[in-house]
Amino acid sequence: MKKKEVKINFFYIPAILLILLFVVRPFCETIFISLTKWNGYSSDKVFIGIKNYVDMLKDDRLKRAFVNTLIYGFASTFMQNVIGLLIAVFVDSRFRGNNIIRAVVYMPIMISGLIMGYIMYFFLTYDNGVLNDMIGIFGYEPVDWLADGRRGILFITLINTWQYAGNCMIIYLSGIQSIPQMYEEAAVIDGAGTFQRFRFITLPLLLPAVTTAVITNLIGGLKLFDGIIALTNGGPNYATHSMMSYLNSQYFLAEKAGYASAVGISTFVLIMVISLLCNQYFEGKSIEE
């Protein structure tokens, strides 16, 4: 028996080896690079201690990217969950074709975030943009939507919400469908209305689903990258960057690999802390119930 247990441990080897070589080692290397001044390709790597991290505190563009990251994370998560839950309730309400709605709402998740960003660009251009065409019908003048940073942030958040709301829908739909029918029936007998049934039966029983939906989408929003590259490339004037896309611009445009690594490590810490806090918050809630 003992021998079997030892033997079975060999099964770990391929996976653990790959993770150590291509996740853990690069992680340590990123920490090391974040303590150096390096342009990303030369052999000239100078150790400068925590200077990159100190510089981050003085970098206004990074502060903007930090705030944007929180907006992309929390605002998208909030909207994705509300929209996803509403569509899930709607799809669950059984009408002919409800499966088509489910399939179509989940579809954008299949498409690369980068390509989706480019597709949305067709909606937002000044000349001939679909959105300008639409508001033109009502007599409004065309707008250069992406020329303004705040509007850029709004559109990136909306597109991210739209593209990934299907994920929440699926999670909530499977949650709703796993609630035993008898609870609803008992509530109907007790005279509970539709809203009351939703508020006092469906919603509390969905809490595990809420936890999953919130945390996965939050992580997704906080590390948003390719959609931004496609739509605004962080512009105008660094106004719409997330931490991840800012990292990318520091690496490629500014050739500051050391600084980019420091931004990366900080983003890593930020995402870890936020997701752990969230997990704890929801765990506390589920004990209360």
Place this chain on the structure above:
Amino acid sequence: MNRIKQKSGTERNWWKYLLAAVILIIYLLPVYVVVVMSLKPMTDHTSRLLPPVEIYLENYLKVFKNSNILNAMKNSLIITVGTVAIVVIAGCLAAYPIARNKGRLGRAVKIFVLGVMMVPGMSMVVGVYSTLVSIHAISTYWGIILVSAAFGLPFSIYMYSNFIAAIPDTLDEAAAIDGADVLTIFFKIIFPQLKPVTVSVLLMQGVSTWNEYGYSLYILQKPDMYNVTLTVKQFFGEQLKDLNGAAASAAVAIIPVIIIYLFLQKYFVKGAIDSAVKG
């Protein structure tokens, strides 16, 4: 009688069909706009909402002739198949002892895997890049395959170990008493039962590798190694004036994915549910 009942049901539900139509339009409009644009010449300045007066296929000819889109599809396919194969095989192998060994090592590996699963890949892209430079893996298939597999593995181990834990171990034990080897037990008894979860892992990992952009940007530097996303990016980046040509490249990239999704929709949805259920 029945018909009257049905009719009144549809009438009562009219708002549902209205809402369904609104959702459909919101979700299908972008795909519609891309297809419409790809079928119009650059000189056509009619609204992107209007269908083309006549179908103009030049954009597609340009995409297939003047770009490496077919080569890029081949690259994406090789990278995706390689990654998925490793993620499936190494994933279910590692998941088996996690699910069966309740000892300290099993628990430690599980915690390690869950921790790695939370790591946002792009945050350490510089370290990944410099690791790959040191082993001469930039612009190689094996370089990007091993990196994608390493980042995909935690998720697959997590899915497989939840699934295996639900398979009663009486069968393994009976086989062990009969003198079967651990490898035999795994491949003869456990592996055949993993089909449903393997389909989920395969589809989830397949889509994410196919659509990958961040790492590819750093690792696939030679143009003849570009994958589909990098090739579409070229269209939008360098030829921004030719938005119709770019639309055709985007359409070529997304339509195969959408078709596969429509056929395998049921499995994708199941995969999404499996991956979301907390273990």
